Amino acid sequence: MSEKIYVGVDVGGTTIKVGICDSEGKLLGTYEGDTEVSKGTDAILHNIAKYARAIVEESPYEWEQVDGVGIGIAGFLDIPAGYVKFSANLKIENTDLKGILEQELGKTIKINNDANVAALGEAWAGAGRGVSDCVCYTLGTGVGGGIIIGGKIVEGFASMAGELGHIAIVPDLEAIQCGCGKMGCLETVSSATGIIRMAKDAVARGDRTSLSQVENIMAKDVVDAAKAGDEVASRIVSRAAYYLGKSMAIMAIVLNPEYFIVGGGVSKAGDFLFDQIREVFEKYTQDQAKEGVRIVPAVLGNDAGVVGAAGLILRG
Amino acid sequence: MSEKIYVGVDVGGTTIKVGICDSEGKLLGTYEGDTEVSKGTDAILHNIAKYARAIVEESPYEWEQVDGVGIGIAGFLDIPAGYVKFSANLKIENTDLKGILEQELGKTIKINNDANVAALGEAWAGAGRGVSDCVCYTLGTGVGGGIIIGGKIVEGFASMAGELGHIAIVPDLEAIQCGCGKMGCLETVSSATGIIRMAKDAVARGDRTSLSQVENIMAKDVVDAAKAGDEVASRIVSRAAYYLGKSMAIMAIVLNPEYFIVGGGVSKAGDFLFDQIREVFEKYTQDQAKEGVRIVPAVLGNDAGVVGAAGLILRG
Missing domain, CATH: 3.30.420.40 (ATPase, nucleotide binding domain)
Structure with a gap:
């Protein structure tokens, strides 16, 4: 022993x-x-x-x-x-x-x-086992992130690296303020909180959606409605996926990781979400930077x- | 010896x-x-x-x-x-x-x-001597890039990391196609080529600018006209600076480097350009990710x- x-x-x-x-x-x-x-x-x-x-x-x-x-x-x-x-x-x-x-x-x-x-x-021991360079997203209340290069965490000068949720990615004209105080962070659209906010906004302005029947809207309700074909819910999930995919395109050309690993509650939407992310990633990423690159779900959960x-x- | x-x-x-x-x-x-x-x-x-x-x-x-x-x-x-x-x-x-x-x-x-x-x-031996983490831009015909973490180059899975010029940063509605085939790359607005294109476009559509008197517009002509107060040229240089600053805000929250080092021909515009980049960077970057972070000119030239x-x- x-x-x-x-x-x-x-x-x-x-x-x-x-x-x-x-x-x-x-x-x-x-x-x-x-x-x-x-x-x-x-x-x-x-x-x-x-x-x-x-x-x-x-x-x-x-x-x-x-x-x-x-x-x-x-x-x-x-x-x-x-x-x-x-x-x-x-x-x-x-x-x-x-x-x-x-x-x-x-x-x-x-x-x-x-x-x-x-x-x-x-x-180290989950979806990226054996992979040297990974960029990881956790889609929960916020959007958490972590960057692994050469098997190690990138910490940054002031221990602030990897905050993928605060990439300023939504264009100014559509941006809303994030909890961090800045405008247009990824977290404002691709977190559970962001998805719920977009759904409540849609209901409040009278969009015709099955979500108007839901009392206390959760991110899962929006995903389920989108899967069932609700157009308003579909637009919201697509928007969340769009900015995730676009942020990955940026990461791909900046860091060129082998794997993008996506976990957290929102990732449970499964292929319905992942396929949309992959489509956007495919569109915005240069061929050489996406060759052999995979977007995979996290496996370790909590x-x-x-x-x-x-x-x-x-x-x- | x-x-x-x-x-x-x-x-x-x-x-x-x-x-x-x-x-x-x-x-x-x-x-x-x-x-x-x-x-x-x-x-x-x-x-x-x-x-x-x-x-x-x-x-x-x-x-x-x-x-x-x-x-x-x-x-x-x-x-x-x-x-x-x-x-x-x-x-x-x-x-x-x-x-x-x-x-x-x-x-x-x-x-x-x-x-x-x-x-x-x-x-290693220039503007970032002694600094562990740097993100470097070279503003020339294109926008070149390189990322140094822990004193070493980040290479990426397929040797494609650090291509900062191909960050998809211009929103779709304003994006044009880059030489790489993708839409909205930083290079389309912040390289010498991008600046020249925007100037030629402005002249072609009849914008009132001193640049319409210039026979073969170079990036330096646009910068000089902007410094002299030409509004059209100023808008072009500001746009180049805006997307550079915004890309640095993304790098700051993703990698949190200590230095951004900017070289290449366009960087010779000096503080006129750097001050505008710094202003945008300041606006879009979270406090903790920009504390002590500097945007400095390259010093080694060729x-x-x-x-x-x-x-x-x-x-x-």
């Missing part, structure tokens, strides 16, 4: 999920506990350490086998320093996460942005975060 | 430029000779080898000190293999450039795209190619 293991921690606003991976990214076990944000920073850090120890204790592995603990966290980070500048959903600021947890756990700690970590999970966090130790 | 030196070769359609650099990227000497494209592939490869030997022979250095020879070349390449799939301006295809020249010169050979190589030159080619040996 001298094989090394890697602990990944996915710190969410409600729960902290921890997992153990082997050196190939195989998930050997997971554990979930409350984040307890209301108890403050010290409690959250204590919980991270506690759950990291717990998952190992409950496993057939020994703590000595742990080569390091990787942590995915939403917020503004100084990734190389392992420092949390500000995390809105955890209410943590100016915290030396790496330093404190290295002291508490006696292991190498690496931290990274939650979307980057999910991307690394998919690239495990991508812990797997990628564990991967930070080997790939961070 | 046991210090290592690095030979860089910039293979153009008319001339081959070679240079010697030290390990810091300091250019120790250059030499230029005819490419002799009309004599065919063998002659071109022979000339590359001949000029590489010549620059070292004429220098105070010994051939034994040469650690490797880097080559920048325009065309479709397999960069890791050192293979030229097709180069239109050299009329070379399916040629094992690396293999042939390693045999002829007895040194490590690395090849890369000419725009990537120029970017590496600026990042030497960027040989310096970057030499840099391939250490940074390729």
Whole structure:
């Protein structure tokens, strides 16, 4: 039992999920506990350490086998320093996460942005296994992103790389303001929130659509209506797909990744969505930059975060 | 004299430029000779080898000190293999450039795209010296690009990364077709060719502009007219700057480089152009992604190619 293991921690606003991976990214076990944000920073850090120890204790592995603990966290980070500048959903600021947890756990700690970590999970041990360069999208409430080049996360000068949701891609005349304050971000049209907003706008202005019968419109309702042939819903889903495909065309000529990996709730629309993305990508991408390039669904689901966090130790 | 030196070769359609650099990227000497494209592939490869030997022979250095020879070349390449799939301006295809020249010169050979190589030159030993992550634009006949992450060129899955001129950034309704066949590429508006086309279009449709007096409009004429207050010329230069700035806003949130380095003939417009680019960049880029980020002019001029080619040996 001298094989090394890697602990990944996915710190969410409600729960902290921890997992153990082997050196190939195989998930050997997971554990979930409350984040307890209301108890403050010290409690959250204590919980991270506690759950990291717990998952190992409950496993057939020994703590000595742990080569390091990787942590995915939403917020503004100084990734190389392992420092949390500000995390809105955890209410943590100016915290030396790496330093404190290295002291508490006696292991190498690496931290990274939650979307980057999910991307690394998919690239390392999910849909992109064996692929060196991937661009990953997570279509949820927002549009998260992560860029993997040479098997590693691109972090950027100020730890701000990979924010694909904030590519300014909608032309000025059609752009609306994003939550980030800027105009025309991809997230305003291709996230669940964007899809719901476009649907509510359509209903509010009296467009003839089956969605006007839906009480609390969710992104899935819009996708389902589009699949059933509702023209208004179809236009909305096509718009979401259009800007995703166009952003991928840009990524293809800028980074020329082998895989685009798309996950998150909205991606569950499946081929209905993917086919439209692929069509736009095909239209706007130069032949040499799309040759052999694939747009594929993510496969790890909610495990991508812990797997990628564990991967930070080997790939961070 | 046991210090290592690095030979860089910039293979153009008319001339081959070679240079010697030290390990810091300091250019120790250059030499230029005819490419002799009309004599065919063998002659071109022979000339590359001949000029590489010549620059070292004429220098105070010994051939034994040469650690490797880097080559920048325009065309479709397999960069890791050192293979030229097709180069239109050299009329070379399916040629094992690396293999042939390693045999002829007895040194490590690395090849890369000419725009990537120029970017590496600026990042390694030019405007970006000491900076890990740079995105470089060359505004010439086209818009060339190169992306440097962690001091190294991003090559891409099919050696197609960094083609910033082919970002599909002009909205469909205003887009025209690019030389690459796609619609709305950055190159259609922000290259010298794009600027000249917009000026000629304006003159042809009878816009009132001083440019209608110019016989053979060059990009510099348009910039000069804009600086002199010509409204039509100003609109054209602003449009070129707008899409450059917008593309940088996308790069900032995707890659978050520390420097954007802008070179090539059009960049000689100086602050008149740079200030407009910076204004658009400022408008479209999220605060955290632009903090400390600089948009700076290239400094190596035509030497960027040989310096970057030499840099391939250490940074390729």
